[in-house]
Amino acid sequence: NAGVTQTPKFRVLKTGQSMTLLCAQDMNHEYMYWYRQDPGMGLRLIHYSVGEGTTAKGEVPDGYNVSRLKKQNFLLGLESAAPSQTSVYFCASSYHLSLSTADTQYFGPGTRLTVL
Amino acid sequence: GENVEQHPSTLSVQEGDSAVIKCTYSDSASNYFPWYKQELGKRPQLIIDIRSNVGEKKDQRIAVTLNKTAKHFSLHITETQPEDSAVYFCAASNAAGGGNKLTFGTGTQLKVEL
Numbered sequence: 001n002a003g004v005t006q007t008p009k010f011r012v013l014k015t016g017q018s019m020t021l022l023c024a025q026d027m028n029h030e031y032m033y034w035y036r037q038d039p040g041m042g043l044r045l046i047h048y049s050v051g052e053g054t055t056a057k058g059e060v061p062d063g064y065n066v067s068r069l070k071k072q073n074f075l076l077g078l079e080s081a082a083p084s085q086t087s088v089y090f091c092a093s094s095y096h097l098s099l100s101t102a103d104t105q106y107f108g109p110g111t112r113l114t115v116l
Numbered sequence: 117g118e119n120v121e122q123h124p125s126t127l128s129v130q131e132g133d134s135a136v137i138k139c140t141y142s143d144s145a146s147n148y149f150p151w152y153k154q155e156l157g158k159r160p161q162l163i164i165d166i167r168s169n170v171g172e173k174k175d176q177r178i179a180v181t182l183n184k185t186a187k188h189f190s191l192h193i194t195e196t197q198p199e200d201s202a203v204y205f206c207a208a209s210n211a212a213g214g215g216n217k218l219t220f221g222t223g224t225q226l227k228v229e230l
Contacts, residue, residue, distance in 0.1 A: 031216055042122075042205055042220040043160070050215050058217065059117070090159065094216060101167075102148035102209040102216040107159040 002026055004108035006091050012114045013081045021076040021111050023091030030096040032074035033058075033105065034066060036087040043090065049074055050096065081115045088112050118143040120208050122221025129196050130229055137224045139206035140188040146208040149182060149189045150218070154203045163204075164191070196228045 007022045023032065030051050035043040045058030047066040055066045063085060065077045074093075078085060092105040119142040129135050141149075150165035166173045166180045166189065173180050177196075182189040193200055203225050207218040 042222040048215050102211040109159050
């Protein structure tokens, strides 16, 4: 059981380049999330998905797009990278217990992205 | 939306002492409050969580208390050890809002000194 995995681990981009971060989970979780972590600001939710084929905006969605074509994968795209998107990106997943009960979110190892 | 404030931002204790980290939240509908520990360069890992129908929960040296009326919750670590040194994050979630979205505090850097 690998849990939550992320690809790549590190990446350096130039301003204006595009890239896709891949998150995969093998726990059959319904919910998946993308966060960014910046010094002194904790983790902030970018986008999330409550099931295959669905996505929704989080707290800081601008400049990012996501897709969830398969239940086990959640992709985060940067169409035109900017220096402000330099950050550590974490993916997470969780079960859906009920409409009124949250469950533990399990995090991937993170992707360190630098935009020059 | 939800807003979570966390204090202190840094905390230094002597080995064997207790450490307390406090968080407040703004959304009275929030009903799930996890705490994560993050070591340098690693992923956040859940150490304990509490739901709104419980006032206190304990797991060995770690305990969490919740005061729904005051909208604050706290992490208590007793008999601290050097391996407790890390950044700790609190979070809050209102599952009824859809997606079980977590709002995190800004973190507390705990240093346990020998």
